[in-house]
Amino acid sequence: MSETTSTLQLRDPDAVHLIVLTGMSGGGKTVALRALEDLDFYCVDNLPTALLPQLVAAAGCDVEGKRRNVAVGVDVRNPGEDLQRMPAILSELASAGVHAHMIFLDCRDDVLIKRYSETRRRHPLSLKGLSLADAIAEERRVLRPLSSIADKVIDSSDMNVHQLRRLIATGYAEATEGLTLMFQSFAFRRGLPLDADFVFDARCLPNPHWDPTLRPLSGKDAAVRNYLDAQPMVTEYFADTARWLDTWLPRFEVDDRSYVTISVGCTGGRHRSVYLVEKLAAHYRALRNGVLTFHRELE
Template sequence: MVNPVSTNDPTLPHDQPDPNAVHLVVLTGMSGGGKTVALRALEDLEFYCVDNLPSGLLPQLVQSVRQDGGGRRRRIAVGVDVRNRGEDFEHMPLVLSELADAGVHVHLVFIDCRDDVLIKRFSETRRRHPLARRGVSLADAIAEERRLLRPLVGIAEKVIDSSDLNVHQLRRMIATGYAAATEGLTLMFQSFAFRRGLPLDSDFVFDARCLPNPHWQPKLRPLSGKDAPVRDFLEADPMVSEYFADTARWLDAWLPRFEQDDRSYVTISVGCTGGRHRSVYLVERLSRHFRAKREGVLTFHRELE
């Protein structure tokens, strides 16, 4: 049987990774709470992600992964919300218990949020609540959703309250919590603008303000470091390639020391003045460099997202 403990502690479990184990993360919770953000964070960790899968199909999905997948394909994340049929929520506890008995590492995560915050989020985004029908208020739809999800929140391994979290904080919380399900060290490369302050969660910070600035090129100013014209501009200057090579060489030499120290997650931040061009370019290039060598490489552009 699954014996999860519901808690508001946002720290997620760090089990020792087993390369042969199947990890199944079931993400559920209130609409507008951040389930999609959490699912994308796990997708960045190379989980095989499926949204809105009926509970009855979970055993078939796990069995398919066991037969055909290896390594990273043994990590599955499934999103479940009120778009599923009502009986799914009643059957889910039994399905998850049977999967756990079969040796699957099951993690049920419920993302909650205060009603007043949910109402504000729906109002600001002008999204329609999935249970909102003609004549049904948003507050009543949220109350009905809580009633439908009650069987899941009661057995959740973790309950995360996203009321006071922005999307970046929630994404990082999920990514750091399940980095241990990946093999080896998980790397987060993030770009930022120095004028908006240093990211407080950085393990290493690199300053790219010495490089030529595309901002001063009128045609490049509205673009970002992800765009080909900006890449071409930067790569035309040998100093940019030298900066990248020196940074990659240093990280190649020292990151293995962190793995030997049983670290599961390291954040490398690259900053420039506006956080749109030079830092974004370098983060994208560094991410590609390390993805060719390892799993669990994430990217985050603070000023673009």
């Protein structure tokens, strides 16, 4: 079973939402947790199941008393009794008004073996003296009760880390307060991003590519930033873009939109677009939560 799209249906936007991330080691749980952390979830990995109610009670509100969503990672490193206790704990939380949602991150065995080979990481069950293939098989057996009760199963076999991060971010942005913004850079020569809500064309701006010392760098590097900061046309372009977004993004919030993707493109997708995406993201992070970035040609 696999999912390629993801939408969390929120029954009560004012309640605390708990997302339990579980699944195969190497399937992408850490990547998913980081994506939820970017959406202002309070995230904890490898938490004992018995502590879930206390965590939700303690972290479900921030210091100002505002609701905060919680995400926890649970996997084969947890004791067996922990995993067996999970259905009862989730039922207890539901009775207390918490909206719990379990995601199971799956992956084909051959892909898991390849990932472990490439990263040279040790499988959590390898300490029992099992071969990698046997450890994966044992992990599937141990986690089968959780996969059977998961609200969503995501097969990450054919995804890279950035695609998985975007899938989680786009699917669960609805669980955050306000509008979540994804700023992404891209190269026009490789085509428009299919998921873009707005596209800005930065090809009219001075191009660092033509400076041999800047060509190998990206818009994240200080030398490129300094070069573009010194260009009046770039300053004007950024100000006009931010002004336009400041005017129109609130209209999407009024319309109950939960997620908007703003794409900025240039010729190669390495310098001008990356610079503008980082600058726009920094501008909006000072004003709101839930601001993400993705650089298609760098990642």
